[in-house]
Amino acid sequence: MKHFNNEAEQTKILDANGAFFAFSGEQWEVASDISQKYKSLGGGLYCPEKNADALTKQLNENYAFKIKWELDNNTLKDIIWYQFANHETQISGDISDALEALKSYGIIEDDIKKEWPGYYQNCIDNDYF
Numbered sequence: 001m002k003h004f005n006n007e008a009e010q011t012k013i014l015d016a017n018g019a020f021f022a023f024s025g026e027q028w029e030v031a032s033d034i035s036q037k038y039k040s041l042g043g044g045l046y047c048p049e050k051n052a053d054a055l056t057k058q059l060n061e062n063y064a065f066k067i068k069w070e071l072d073n074n075t076l077k078d079i080i081w082y083q084f085a086n087h088e089t090q091i092s093g094d095i096s097d098a099l100e101a102l103k104s105y106g107i108i109e110d111d112i113k114k115e116w117p118g119y120y121q122n123c124i125d126n127d128y129f
Contacts (some may be wrong), residue, residue, distance in 0.1 A: 001078040009062055017055040019047035044049040067104055076107060079113045081122075089116075090123035 014020065020031040021044045032038060034045070039052040042096045070079060080102065084090070086098040095116055102112055123129065 001071070002073045003083045004066045006062055006066050010059065010115050013055065013058045013062060017047055017050070017051040017058070019045060019055050021045055038083075063104070070094075071105060076111060077115060079105060080107065081119050084116070084119045090120055090128055 018033075018036065019041075022028040022031055023044045028046075033048075035052075036048045038046045039049045040046055041052065041056065055056055077110070083098040083101045084095065087101065089095045089096075089098055095112065099109060
């Protein structure tokens, strides 16, 4: 599957909004500015409160662009199989996480479920366990 690498753009968006990730007190101390009031956006992401809405909007727009690019440059099968692999559905036998991830792509559940038997057989044939 062809992926749209949006890390550089995400980094620009984070930097422009003064946002950063911190998972420890030490990381917080290094990255934060005592004069700012911060908002936690989850997953260790912090942003000055005054920029939080703009950051969220810009990240959502960037994500939407990524989804569109991937839909334009891959088959539905490629996208679905990638999510099956990413969520290790051949190990768990549970496609619910892949279904959730594929909601952003607008791929309907019936199309996703149709791909499951072929993907699983491919995993058996190639010993992806």
